[in-house]
């Protein structure tokens with residue numbers, strides 16, 4: 001099967017499985033799993049932060065970050081398309097008692113900073129206290145411009161807000177701009193970065209911040225049930241991913257570009273964002289297209305717009321097989337139409 005549903009579907013490679021097999025382990029709740037500690041030290045240095053903490057998922061890492069920045073009844077400003085707002089089952093409200101103040105994402109994925117500024121509440125007992133601004137990079141594959149990131153960081157500092165980055169796919173942004181993640185994350189108080197998306201680990205996310213923040217996040221992680229024991233087995237996969245699978249993200253971007261080009265040649269409207277291609281079709285077409293593609297060995301989610309995601313288990317030949325499936329579908333619907 002050619003699986004274009006998400007970059008989360010990758011299987012650990014032989015090298016990654018060997019690293020997992022050979023991992024030295026201990027009890028990470030006691031802080032003595034050497035592989036987890038090695039991963040955390042490696043990530044802290046790579047991202048340019050004092051400390052890092054290993055989480056089972058990005059959802060838990062984002063929530064622990066929000067809970068560490070905001071107390072009960074305090075507020076985070078975040079985008080209408082933000083993963084933490086839309087796709088994490090409302091955890092910030094359910095478990096964190098944090099109020100989300102939503103600002104619409106613009107077509108390029110940014111939040112208007114004037115709108116962010118006017119959403120910050122004055123110090124008045126009528127209002128929740130605004131504590132945090134949270135951004136996402138990449139957001140549905142879109143890379144936030146560097147100047148924008150610097151301006152957002154400046155605004156947060158000026159308004160005495162903390163600033164968090166959901167950098168689930170920050171390495172895609174770094175590769176797309178030929179930059180180091182350290183430079184892309186400069187000025188943020190915390191960053192959450194997934195190891196289980198384009199980097200190909202089976203699970204795991206790292207949260208970065210200063211020592212004090214990571215101490216708070218460790219407590220939040222425990223509350224959320226994320227204190228794992230011999231977690232070195234999965235941390236080994238994450239460490240392997242950081243050491244071996246970053247530079248190759250370029251291939252995913254090239255494959256996404258190949259897919260976008262092929263779809264445009266079929267007369268379709270697409271948007272290309274790093275490792276994601278958004279295909280503009282109707283909801284009804286998405287359902288019949290997904291069903292026909294599945295019969296042809298290509299997996300996609302039946303949603304409109306249809307998001308097609310490249311990753312390390314999809315090579316050029318797989319892209320061409322997928323394109324043949326799209327061509328067969330649209331040729332047939334043109335005949336029928």
Ligand SMILES: Cc1ncc(COP(=O)(O)O)c(C=O)c1O
Nearest residue numbers: 057058059060083136166168194
């Ligand atoms: C931008 C973003 N943030 C956070 C997450 C959550 O990661 P997880 O699925 O590991 O909980 C995802 C998952 O798709 C994501 O796309």
